[in-house]
Amino acid sequence: MKNIKAVIFDFDGTLYDHKGAVRKLLKELKFSHKLLAGAERRVRSRLKGIYTGDRQSFDERFFYEFSRIVKKNPEELQDWYDSVYLEAMITSLKKNFKARANVNRLFTFLKEQEIKTAVYSDYSKTKERMEALNINTSTVTGIFNAEDLGGLKPAVQLLYKITEELKVKPEETLFIGDRSDTDGKGALAAGMNYIQVLTHKTKKNEETLTWVEICQLIQAHFLKNE
Incomplete structure (x- = not known):
């Protein structure tokens, strides 16, 4: 944790408790859309960790693979x-979830300590989904999603793009996530420091901290290094 100049936060599962998120999202969709949602998740799983270079190339690859499964036009699927x-994700977040305790206070604290921050999600419309949880996006240095960066977690190229945008080195960055197979794998491969938050999906052999412990650790560390 020495010489940390930036903290990257995963979104889903990290900044809010996402227990039941898929089930609640499906409630917002018509039956035919539920089937598409299931197929979308299968495509995402197949392409996990891909890097295509940019958003256009990602969309071409992703929706081509999607179309092969559901036998629909890629453009139609992209519009859906x-x-x-x-939009259903945003609605579900507004209805069913809230940010973890002191998220806004933590972002404000890091900004006051002149530590750069980023929120990073696999899915698009990250800013809108943060706002659905009443997270103050103005206190965050950068908001990113893997799709706009040209791939899916845990591709390290995506993290390098974020650190380049933040003007910090990977080794000067702390990544806080909830999944070792995506957040942790990508962060460690990129040379970043990594802390995993405890969730209902954490495996028994994984080293984690609770969200409260993470907030306390960050505050103690950066106050100590003033």
């Missing part, structure tokens, strides 16, 4: 994803 699926 943007206008139906992601």
Whole structure:
């Protein structure tokens, strides 16, 4: 944790408790859309860790693979994803979830300590989904999603793009996430420091801290290094 100049936070499962998120999201969708949602998740699992270089190339690859499964036009699927699926995510977050305790206070604290911050999600419309949880996006240095960066977690190229945007080195960055197979794998491969938050999906052999412990650790560390 020495010489940390930036903290990257995963979104889903890290900044809020996402228990039951998929089930609650599906409640917002019509039956035919539920089937598309299931197929979308299968495509995402197949392409986990890909890096295509940019958003256009990612969309071409992702929706081509999606179309092969559901036998629909890629352009039609992309429109459904943007206008139906992601909007349902936002609606579900507003209805069913809230940010973890002191998220806004933590971002404000890091900003006051001149530590750069980023929120990083696999899915698009990260800013809108943060706002659905009443997270103050103005206190965050950068908001990113893997799709805009050209791939999916845990591709290290995506993290390098974020640190380049933040103007810090990977080794000067702390990544806080909830999944060792995506957040942890990518962060460690990129040379970052990594802390995993305890969730209902944490495996018994994984080293984690509770969200409260993470907040306390960060505050103690950066106050000590003033």
